């Protein structure tokens with residue numbers, strides 16, 4: 142049975158320090174939900190509060206209709222996987238996975254069947270008699286995963302489960318975790334500080350900073366339509382350019398002036414004055430100086446880094462501003478080099494505009510079609 146998790150206005154203090162601050166999240170049954178943010182933002186504290194290891198000072202937690210505030214950790218029916226595996230070194234793989242079932246007084250025959258089933262799911266059945274010291278890091282993490290799912294938890298909590306694995310294995314394991322989660326349709330809350338991992342595995346992501354949720358959305362929404370400057374900067378890379386906004390009609394149609402060119406845009410609200418124009422390196426388009434289309438910005442390539450699939454350019458505009466732009470390296474004769482003069486299209490259709498305090502002011506209409514088709 143998978144849970145619908147309702148986190149309502151939860152705050153948790155350590156002394157004076159408010160580690161999580163008024164968190165509201167609704168997580169659907171069977172959803173893969175990720176808490177993403179930099180070190181110290183409160184991800185682990187929130188996860189441990191959900192598990193019942195910490196008691197929040199404010200707010201309510203519900204699993205389905207059940208109020209969980211006073212339910213102790215061992216009665217929450219949660220499976221947990223941690224960064225450091227936390228498997229018992231003196232027990233075999235089979236015994237490690239069987240542990241939670243024995244504690245629940247499940248009958249011997251059923252234990253055998255369920256442990257075998259769980260080990261099959263994580264592709265470890267052939268290693269069931271090994272000791273943990275005879276396993277690789279990835280295999281140990283599979284044992285931890287089998288141990289978490291064997292109890293048929295209503296909720297699976299994972300705290301940086303891939304951090305101790307090397308880069309290639311991390312990608313394989315995250316794919317395996319995602320497909321297992323889908324197969325079992327188990328509500329999962331996953332903690333990571335790795336934005337690529339979060340984008341790859343999640344149905345939805347909550348981006349956190351300083352104990353607060355900055356934005357909740359599906360991976361492409363967070364990437365393409367960040368709610369504020371923090372999110373734009375934390376997820377992927379982006380260029381922030383100083384801009385000026387001038388609203389020109391009652392529908393909040395505005396012109397934005399950036400690097401000396403004026404571009405049209407639609408604003409959510411009537412905001413005039415200083416703004417921040419955020420555009421990702423791959424959203425910029427580079428042209429030869431002979432290109433005649435309007436609203437291009439003149440610049441010079443000051444650095445070119447060839448990465449195989451793409452080339453990363455550093456471009457200095459005539460104003461002195463330096464930006465980063467990516468181009469696919471499809472054709473040999475398209476590669477640009479340091480010192481080349483070029484023109485750049487700032488691509489207002491893809492840009493996000495923030496007011497001076499860093500909140501998004503752009504009308505989100507541009508992403509509507511994406512939300513419906515992805």
Ligand SMILES: Nc1ncnc2c1ncn2[C@@H]1O[C@H](COP(=O)(O)OP(=O)(O)OP(=O)(O)O)[C@@H](O)[C@H]1O
Nearest residue numbers: 155158160178179180181182183184185186187334
């Ligand atoms: N047991 C504790 N006692 C006191 N302060 C704590 C405790 N645990 C966490 N904190 C503080 O609460 C804040 C949030 O910490 P938390 O571990 O939840 O962050 P995190 O986002 O999981 O970071 P990381 O990715 O580094 O694990 C930090 O300021 C941290 O110092």
